Amino acid sequence: MFHHVDARFCSNCGHAITRRIPPGDSRLRDCCDQCGAIHYVNPRPVVGTIPVWDDQVLLCLRAIEPRLGYWTLPAGFMEVGESTAQGARRETEEEACARIELGPLFTMIDVPGVEQLHIFFRARLLDLDFAAGAETQQVRLFSEADIPWEQIAFRTVATTLRLFFEDRARGRFGTHTSEITATLPRPRE
Amino acid sequence: MFHHVDARFCSNCGHAITRRIPPGDSRLRDCCDQCGAIHYVNPRPVVGTIPVWDDQVLLCLRAIEPRLGYWTLPAGFMEVGESTAQGARRETEEEACARIELGPLFTMIDVPGVEQLHIFFRARLLDLDFAAGAETQQVRLFSEADIPWEQIAFRTVATTLRLFFEDRARGRFGTHTSEITATLPRPRE
Numbered sequence: 001m002f003h004h005v006d007a008r009f010c011s012n013c014g015h016a017i018t019r020r021i022p023p024g025d026s027r028l029r030d031c032c033d034q035c036g037a038i039h040y041v042n043p044r045p046v047v048g049t050i051p052v053w054d055d056q057v058l059l060c061l062r063a064i065e066p067r068l069g070y071w072t073l074p075a076g077f078m079e080v081g082e083s084t085a086q087g088a089r090r091e092t093e094e095e096a097c098a099r100i101e102l103g104p105l106f107t108m109i110d111v112p113g114v115e116q117l118h119i120f121f122r123a124r125l126l127d128l129d130f131a132a133g134a135e136t137q138q139v140r141l142f143s144e145a146d147i148p149w150e151q152i153a154f155r156t157v158a159t160t161l162r163l164f165f166e167d168r169a170r171g172r173f174g175t176h177t178s179e180i181t182a183t184l185p186r187p188r189e
Numbered sequence: 190m191f192h193h194v195d196a197r198f199c200s201n202c203g204h205a206i207t208r209r210i211p212p213g214d215s216r217l218r219d220c221c222d223q224c225g226a227i228h229y230v231n232p233r234p235v236v237g238t239i240p241v242w243d244d245q246v247l248l249c250l251r252a253i254e255p256r257l258g259y260w261t262l263p264a265g266f267m268e269v270g271e272s273t274a275q276g277a278r279r280e281t282e283e284e285a286c287a288r289i290e291l292g293p294l295f296t297m298i299d300v301p302g303v304e305q306l307h308i309f310f311r312a313r314l315l316d317l318d319f320a321a322g323a324e325t326q327q328v329r330l331f332s333e334a335d336i337p338w339e340q341i342a343f344r345t346v347a348t349t350l351r352l353f354f355e356d357r358a359r360g361r362f363g364t365h366t367s368e369i370t371a372t373l374p375r376p377r378e
Contacts, residue, residue, distance in 0.1 A: 008324070009203035011196035011219075011228070016203075027268065030200075043267050044231040045306055078232050079216065083350035083368050084306060095229065103295060105366050108308075112273035116272060117234055119297075134213065175364040177294050179272050 002092040006030070012037045027188065029085065043115045044157075047087035048075020050164055051100050051130075055143035058125060060095050060152055063137040070153035073120065074098070089120045096139045098130040107163060109156045110179040118156040122164075122173065155180050195219070203224045212273065222231035232304045235345075237264020238312040239353055240289050245330035246350065247314060249284050252326040252343055259342035262309065262349065263287070277310045285328045287319040296346045296352060298329040308344040311353075344369050 007017045007030040015034035022029055022038055029159040030039040034066040052072055059071040066105050085102055092098050097142040103122030110117055142148070144165050153157040159178055167173045196206045196219040206222035211218055211227055219228040228375040239262055241248040248260040267276040274291055281287050292311030299306055319328050331337070333354050341347040348367055356362045 007200035007202050009198055010199050011206070014198035014203050014205075015202070040266065041269050042233040043269055045234060071203065077229065078306075080230050080232055080304040081301055082232075083224045083301050084297070084366075085299070085368070086301075105364065108273070108294060110268055110274070112272050112275075113305075114267045117267075175294065177273075179274070 001102050004142065007039055010035060010037055011039065016173065020096050024107065034065070041115075043112070043117050045078040045084065045087075046075055046118045047078045047091060048073050048087045048119055048157075049092045049100060049102065050106060051092060051098055051123045051125045053128065055126040055144055056143050057164070058096055058098060058139060058141055060136040061138040061140075062130070063132070064135045067078060067153035069137075070075050070151050071079065071157075073147055073157050075118070075120065077159070078095075079088065079173070081142040084119050088119070088123075092123065093133075095133045095136050097128045097133055097140070099126040100124060104173070105175050107156070107160045107176045107178065109124060109159060109177070113157060113180070118154075118160075120156075120160045193319050199226055200213050200228065215334050218328060220283070220327055230304075232301070233304050234267040234273065234276075235264055235268045235305050235307045236273050236280060237262050237307070237309050237346075238277045238281045238289060239295060239309055239349060240285065240287055240312045240314045242314040242330055244315065245332050246336070246353070247285055247319060247328060247330055248336075249286060249321070249325045250280060250327040250329075251324065251326045252321070256342035259325075259340050260337055260346075261330065261342040264307070264309065264346070267308075274310065276313075277308070281312065282322075284322045286317045286322055288315040289313060290315060293365050294360070295343070295362065296349045296365045296367065298348060298366070302346060302369070307343075307349075309345075309349045 008012050009033035013035040015032050017030045021030050074092040076091040100123040104120045107120045109180050132139050199221035202224040204221050206219045208217050209263045251257050263281040265280040267367040295311045320330050352365050
C-alpha cells in the first residue's frame, strides 16, 4: 500500500531484473540486461481536501487499512491523466460523496519515509448531502474543539488540520510546506 | 522519458499482465492473474529551483534530450527517499554545480498530459562558482530582459519564470498553482 514492491522481473520483457547503477547514473536502479529497460521509481503524490462548512471541517472514518477506524481528511493517490486539483476533488467525491468548491493549495508535505508527497487544498462544501463512500465508515463535520486529535489517521492530516486552525485563528490563510521525518526510510538494497 | 511504459509482464512474478478493472476499483490497472499483484501507476513529481543572484536568474542549456539545446531552470525527477526540497537542491547541484540557500515553494504546476507534477522553489545562489553538470552544456545568469523566451525548454519553466518576474515587479512573492493543459493526454488502453 505504502511502498512500491521491488521489481524482480522486467515489466517490459519478463526477464529477471538486475539492481545496478546504470552508466551515467549514481543510483541503484531496476535494470533489465535483456531488453535494456531501466525501471525508475519515484515518490507518489497523494491529494486531498479540507472541506469546510461554516466553522466545521469534514472528516472521514476509514473503513479500510491502513489506519482502519481512524479519522482522515478525504485524500488518496493521484491518478495518471488528472491534475492535483482534479484528484483532490475526485477523492472528496469518492470518500465522502461530497460536492465542493475547490480552494487554493494549502499544504504540501513530504513523507520521504513512505515515498509519498501529500498535497491538500482548501475547499468549501456546497451542501450537506455527504455520505460515506466505499472506503469510509462514516462522514461527519467537526468543530475545532471536537477534532479527535488522538484518532487522526495520518500525521500529514493532523499537520494540515493544525495549520488550518492556526491560519483561521489569525484570519489569513497561507500555503505551507512541511516534512514528516520520523518514519524511518525503508532500506533499499 | 516522459511517459511510463505500459507493463507487459508482472514485475513481481514475471507472468503476463492483464489490463482490467480490479474488484472495488473503477480504473483499468496492470493486474497479474498469477500472483495477484496490481501495479498502480501514478504521476511523477519533478522538482527544481529558481536560483537567483542579485537581479539575475540562473539557467541551464540542456545537453540531453528531451529539448537538447534549450534553456531550463535546474530540475529533474524526484527520487524515492528524498523530500521535494532535497530533490530540488540535488538537481541544482547536479545540473548547475551550484550551491544555494533554498527558499519557499514558488510554483506547483500540473502537467497531466505527461503524467508529471512540476514543483519549483525559490533559491539564492551562495556563490558564482557554478558550472555545467553532466546533463548541461552551459550555465549562465540572465537578467529579465535577456531571458531567451523562445528557447525555454519546458512550459512549466516559462510559466515559473514569468510568475517570478511578475511577483518581483510588484515586490511580493506568493505560491502559485497552475496547469499545462494543451499537451494531449496519452491514450491508455
